[in-house]
Amino acid sequence: MIHKQRTHNCCELRAEDAGTSVTLKGWVDSRRDHGGLIFIDLRDREGITQVVLNPEIDQIAHQQAHEIRNEYVIQITGAVSLRPEGTKNGSLKTGEIEVYADELAVLNTSRAIPFPIDDSTEVSEERRLRHRYLDLRRASLRQKISDRSKLVRVIRYFLDAHHFLDIETPMLTRSTPEGARDYLVPSRLSPGQFYALPQSPQLFKQLLMVAGFERYYQVAKCFRDEDLRADRQPEFTQIDIEMSFKSSDEIIEIMESLLERVFREMKGIDIETPIPRITWHEAMARYGKDAPDTRFEMLISDVSELAGESEFNVFKGAIKNGGVVRGIAVPGITDYSRKDMEHLTDEAKIHGAKGLAWVKINADGSYTSPIVKFFPEGLLDKIRRQMDAKNGDTMLFLADSEGIVCAGLAHLRLLLGARLLLIDNDRLGLVWVTDPPLVEYSPEAKRYVAIHHPFTAPKPEHRELLKTDPGKALSDAYDIVLNGTEIGGGSIRIHTRELQREMFEVLGIGEEEAKEKFGFLLEALEYGAPPHGGIALGLDRLAMILTGSESIRDVIAFPKTQRAVDLMMDAPSDVSPAQLRELSIKPVIGKK
Numbered sequence: 001m002i003h004k005q006r007t008h009n010c011c012e013l014r015a016e017d018a019g020t021s022v023t024l025k026g027w028v029d030s031r032r033d034h035g036g037l038i039f040i041d042l043r044d045r046e047g048i049t050q051v052v053l054n055p056e057i058d059q060i061a062h063q064q065a066h067e068i069r070n071e072y073v074i075q076i077t078g079a080v081s082l083r084p085e086g087t088k089n090g091s092l093k094t095g096e097i098e099v100y101a102d103e104l105a106v107l108n109t110s111r112a113i114p115f116p117i118d119d120s121t122e123v124s125e126e127r128r129l130r131h132r133y134l135d136l137r138r139a140s141l142r143q144k145i146s147d148r149s150k151l152v153r154v155i156r157y158f159l160d161a162h163h164f165l166d167i168e169t170p171m172l173t174r175s176t177p178e179g180a181r182d183y184l185v186p187s188r189l190s191p192g193q194f195y196a197l198p199q200s201p202q203l204f205k206q207l208l209m210v211a212g213f214e215r216y217y218q219v220a221k222c223f224r225d226e227d228l229r230a231d232r233q234p235e236f237t238q239i240d241i242e243m244s245f246k247s248s249d250e251i252i253e254i255m256e257s258l259l260e261r262v263f264r265e266m267k268g269i270d271i272e273t274p275i276p277r278i279t280w281h282e283a284m285a286r287y288g289k290d291a292p293d294t295r296f297e298m299l300i301s302d303v304s305e306l307a308g309e310s311e312f313n314v315f316k317g318a319i320k321n322g323g324v325v326r327g328i329a330v331p332g333i334t335d336y337s338r339k340d341m342e343h344l345t346d347e348a349k350i351h352g353a354k355g356l357a358w359v360k361i362n363a364d365g366s367y368t369s370p371i372v373k374f375f376p377e378g379l380l381d382k383i384r385r386q387m388d389a390k391n392g393d394t395m396l397f398l399a400d401s402e403g404i405v406c407a408g409l410a411h412l413r414l415l416l417g418a419r420l421l422l423i424d425n426d427r428l429g430l431v432w433v434t435d436p437p438l439v440e441y442s443p444e445a446k447r448y449v450a451i452h453h454p455f456t457a458p459k460p461e462h463r464e465l466l467k468t469d470p471g472k473a474l475s476d477a478y479d480i481v482l483n484g485t486e487i488g489g490g491s492i493r494i495h496t497r498e499l500q501r502e503m504f505e506v507l508g509i510g511e512e513e514a515k516e517k518f519g520f521l522l523e524a525l526e527y528g529a530p531p532h533g534g535i536a537l538g539l540d541r542l543a544m545i546l547t548g549s550e551s552i553r554d555v556i557a558f559p560k561t562q563r564a565v566d567l568m569m570d571a572p573s574d575v576s577p578a579q580l581r582e583l584s585i586k587p588v589i590g591k592k
Contacts (some may be wrong), residue, residue, distance in 0.1 A: 002105070003075075004023045004075065004077060005023065006023055006024065006025045006075075007022045007023045007024075008022050008023075008024060009024075009044050009045070009046040009047070010024060010026050010042055010043060010044040010046055010047050010048055010049040010094070011044075011046035011047030011048075011049075011093050011094060012046070012094075013049060013080055013094050013097050013099070014093075014094070014096065014097065015082060015096045015097060017080045017097065018080050018081060018082050018097060019079065019080065019081075020079070020080045021077065021078070021079055021080075022077070022078065022079075022080055022099060023075065023076070023077045024042055024044075024049060024051070024075070024076050024077075024099065025044065025073075025074070025075045025076075025107070026042045026043050026044035026073070026074070027042070027043050027044070027071055027072070027073055027074075027137070028040055028041070028042065028043075028068055028069065028070050028071060028072045028073075028074060029041040029042065029043035029048055029070070029117070030070060031065070031068050031069070031070065033066075036054070036055060037052055037053065037054055038052070038053040038062065038065040038066070039051070039052055039053075040052075040053065040065065040068065040074075040076075042074070042076065043137075045142065045146075047092070047093055047094065048092055048094065049094045049097075049098075049099060050083075050089075050092075050094070050097075050098040050099070051076050051078070051098065051099050051100075051101050052081075052098050052099065052100050052101065053065040053101055053104065054100055057078075057100055057101070057102050058101070058102040058103065058104075061076075061101050061102060061103055061104040064104050064106070065104060067106075068106070069109070069110065069112075070110070070113065070117070071110035071113055071117065071137075072106055072108065072109055072110050073106070073107040073108040073110070074104060074105065074106055074107060075103075075104070075105040075107055076099065076101040076103065076104050076105075077101065077102060077103040078099045078100045078101035078102050078103070079099065079100050079102070080097050080098075080099055081097065081098055081099070081100055082096060082097060083095070083096060083097060083098050113131075113134060114127060114131055114134070115127060115128070115131070115134070117134065117137045117138055118138065118139075119138055119139060119140045123135075125553075125561075126561075126567060129553075129559070129561060129567045129568060130567040130568055131568070132557075132558055132567075132568045133568070136557065141554060143547075144543070144547045144549060144554055144555050145555065145557055147266065147543065147546065147547050147555075148539075148543040148547075148555050150265070150266065151262065151266060151539070151542065151543055151546065152219060152539065154261060154262055154265045154266065155219075155239055155258065155262065155537075156219075157261075158257075158258050158261045158262075159217045159241070159258070162215070162254065163215055164215040164216060164217040164241070165213055165215060165216055165217070166217055166218060166219075167208060167213065167216050167217075167218060168218060169198070169201040169204035169205065169208075169218060169220070170198070170204065171197060171198065171221070172185060172195040172196075172197070173195060173196055173197075173198050173204075174195070174196060174517075175194065175195075175196035176196070176203070176517060176518070180199055180224040180225065180226045181224070181225035181226060182196035182197065182199065182223075182225060183196065183197040183223045183224075183225050183234070184196055184197075185197060186583040186584075186585055187583075188582055188583050188584075191583075191584035192584055197223035198220075198222055198223065199222055199223060199224050200220070200222050200238065200240065200536060201218060201220050201222075201240050202453060202455065203455070203518075203521055205218075205240060205242040205534060206242070206455065206493055206521070206524075206529075206532065207520075207521070207524055208242065209242055209243075209244045209493075209495075209529065209530060209532040210524045210525070210527065210528070210529045210530070212244075212530075214243065214244040214245070214530075215242075215243050215244070216240075216241070216242045216243075216534075217239065217240060217241045217242075218239075218240045219237060219238075219239060219240075219539065220237065220238050220239075220240040220536075221235060221236075221237055222235070222236055222237070222238055223235050223236075224236075232552065233540065233552060233553070233556065233559055233560055234560055234564045235560075236538065236539075236540050237538075237539040237540055238536040238537060238538055238539055239488075239536065239537040239539055240534070240536050241255075241490075241534045241535050241536065241537070242532060242533070242534035243532060243533065243534060244530040244531065244532045245530055245531060245532070246531075246532070246533060247492070247533075248434075248476050248477075248478055248491075248492050248533060251478075251490065251492075251533055251534065251535060252274075252275075252277075252432060252478060253274075255480065255488070255535060255537075256273045256274060256275055257273075259271060259275070259430070259480070260273060262542075262546075263428070266546050267546065269428070271428060271430060275430045275431065275432055275480070276294070276430070276431050276432070277431070277432040277433075277434055278292075278431060278432070278433060278434070279433070279434055279435045280433055280434065280435055280436035280437070280474075281435075283433050284406055285300065285302065286299045286300055287299065287300065287410060287413070288300050288405075288406040288407065288408075288409045288410025288411075288413065289406065289407070289410040290433055290436065290479065290486075291433070291479070291481045291484055291485060291486040292429075292431065292433070292481060292484060293414060293417070293423065293429055293483055293484030294429040294431050294481075295423050295424045295425075295427045295428075295429040295483060295484075296417050296422040296423050296424065297422075298328050298329065298330065298331075298413055298416070298417060298422065299328070300326050300327070300328055300406075300409050300410075300413070301326060301327055301328070301329075301386055301387040301388075302324060302325075302326050303325055303326065303327055303383050303386055303387065303397070304319055304324045304325045304326070306379065306382055306383050306386065307319065307325035307383070307397070307399070308325075309376070309379055310374050310375045310376070310379060311374040311375075311376075312357070312371050312374035312375070314355065314357065314399050315357075315397075315399050317399075318399035318400055319399075321401075322401075323399060323400050323401045323402065323405070324399070324400075324401075324402050324405050325397060325398070325399040325405075326397070326398060326405050326406075326409055327383075327387055327395050327396055327397040327398070327409070328387075328395075328396050328409055328412065328413055329384070329387045329388060329389035329390070329393045329394070329395050330393060330394045330395075330396060330416050330420070331390070331392060331393050331420070331422075332392070332420055333394045333416070333420070334360045334361070334362065334368075334392055334393075334394055336394070341356070341358055344356055344358075344396070344412060344416075347411060347412060347415060348398060348408040348409075348411070348412060350408075350411065351404060351407035351408040351411055352400070352403075352404040352407065352408070353398050353400055353404055353405070353408040354400065356396060356397070356398060356408075356412075357369075357371055357396070357397040357398075357399070358394055358395065358396050358397070359371065359372065359380060359394070359395045359397075360394045360395075361384060361389055361390070361391055361392065361393050361394065361395070362391065362392075363391055363392060364391070365391055367380055383395070396409075396412060414484065428482065428483070429481070429482065429483045429484065430480070430481070430482055431480075431481050432478055432479070432480055432481075433478070433479045433481055434477070434478045434479075435459065435474045435475070435476075435477070436451055436452070436474065436475055436477055436479075437451050437471070437472075437473070437474060437475065438450070438451060438452075438456065438458050438462070438466075438470065438473040438474060438475040439451060439470050439471065439473065439506060439507070440471065441471060445508075447507065447508035448470055448471070448506050448507055448508065449507065450503075450507060451475065451477075452475060452477050452489070452491055454503055454504065454507055454509070455493050455494055455500070455503075455521075456475045456476070456477055456491040456492075456493065456494070457475065457476045457491065457492045457493055457494045457495075457499070457533075458473045458474065458475055458476065458503075459473075459474045459475065459476045460476070462474050463499070463502075466502050466503065466505075466506050467502070470506045475491060476491055476492040476533075477489070477490065477491035477492075478490060478491065478535070480535075480537075482542075482545055483545060485541055485545060486538070486541075487537060487538050487541050487542045487545070488535050488536060488537035488538060488542075489535065489536065490533060490534050490535025490536060491533060491534075492531070492532075492533035493532055493533055493534070494525075495525065495529045495530065495531050495532060496525060496529070497522050497525040497526050500518075500521070500522060500525060501514070501522075504518075540552045540555060540556060543555040
């Protein structure tokens with residue numbers, strides 16, 4: 001075989017190239033034998049070109065083509081020709097031309113592939129992940145990975161233009177067990193001791209602000225040992241950003257400019273700025289969750305006060321026990337059967353609800369429900385007005401603790417919004433959620449734990465609450481939500497040792513423990529640490545939404561399964577006793 005330099009990719013050639021001699025290289029996407037002529041669709045990363053093998057042009061090349069199979073890697077040289085009238089392919093960018101090959105070389109053969117390399121054949125995810133290198137040859141996945149690359153390029157260009165420095169931070173660091181579980185790495189040189197893979201570069205980027213770099217970013221690989229979902233992986237990538245001398249409003253303004261650039265470059269869409277903002281408490285009250293999908297209404301209403309006037313014991317009992325009664329008005333389900341309502345009840349029970357109450361509003365304004373008899377005349381009218389419910393709507397109610405009610409109604413809202421086609425998929429639901437609680441009390445740990453992380457600053461006017469009522473303190477934090485998915489979150493950081501000490505006290509971290517775990521940070525804060533804050537955008541999640549993917553695995557080249565397993569590499573795996581001895585590790589759990 002004689003190596004020749006490739007002159008074009010398989011998406012470049014057009015009608016004006018007719019008569020040109022070219023050399024193409026790629027994979028055989030398909031081969032069709034039409035008697036005298038053999039047609040090969042040659043595929044590379046960019047696209048497909050049709051190649052024709054004619055025995056009258058080159059007998060040897062034509063004979064070789066009889067042995068070609070799908071996914072062989074080949075090199076061809078030949079002349080570009082216009083396709084005959086009636087044979088042009090409008091679905092291909094190269095559909096006006098074909099290449100008549102006079103040379104063909106097989107660069108490598110291929111075994112019979114375990115599944116077709118196309119987007120029309122249903123293949124189990126397990127099989128696709130086991131042969132991920134083949135799965136990635138599919139046009140749809142190839143495009144999504146390419147779009148992810150473009151997204152990173154757009155973000156880098158914007159941040160570079162705004163004077164941010166791209167700085168790498170360590171992958172082997174200290175375990176700081178506040179938050180999700182760490183992935184631990186044993187140290188051979190320090191027997192019995194461990195590094196941790198970073199859950200985020202949080203502490204390092206704060207130290208970079210202390211160092212005076214002022215504007216930092218990093219496309220950062222992060223690791224969390226936690227249960228997985230469709231939008232979560234054990235290792236993930238975030239666009240990590242930190243700035244000195246900026247308020248939360250200024251950081252949000254810069255991020256909105258970045259998102260404007262992203263949507264314009266990636267989707268050809270001009271988003272409206274400023275992006276709407278709601279507080280965390282508003283999001284929980286109206287949507288039931290802190291990552292609300294704002295593309296449709298059907299908002300949650302608190303009817304606790306009115307519900308308490310009823311004789312319905314479920315409502316009265318919940319209120320007596322310090323709970324709430326809230327509901328949503330759902331259009332178009334008055335024809336639901338009792339079995340349908342039982343199904344919705346089962347959905348609410350997933351989140352801890354004990355039951356679901358419902359009242360149908362008929363076309364004439366009358367009510368149908370097993371619980372109507374418990375409401376004095378006129379009370380349901382007041383409740384429907386508060387919920388802005390109309391004739392033909394069905395009012396769904398949950399009565400329980402605030403957390404269970406929020407989770408249950410948020411789930412029902414999204415479930416019914418999708419089922420009833422209420423969600424406008426052509427609309428972008430961008431919203432900032434601001435001012436979340438700083439801490440929450442953990443009954444298991446019997447202490448307060450940080451909602452975000454221990455280095456988030458309280459809103460300045462709430463600092464005194466750290467000493468008197470920490471659970472009421474709000475943080476100077478902000479999340480950016482797109483279509484009901486959080487794509488980024490950040491905060492203003494604590495930049496003085498005294499405030500950080502107060503925060504540690506609230507979290508039950510004593511002076512000795514704080515010095516042991518975070519002594520380097522506390523010391524750094526005494527050396528002129530500037531006010532600073534930042535944000536981390538989830539690159540994987542953002543790419544998933546921008547490419548219309550159902551799973552985050554579609555935009556990661558080599559993802560793990562929901563059990564955190566790499567089926568292709570068969571990882572995690574056993575290691576040899578010799579390796580364990582080197583690391584001074586003795587397993588205590590036998591092999592299953």
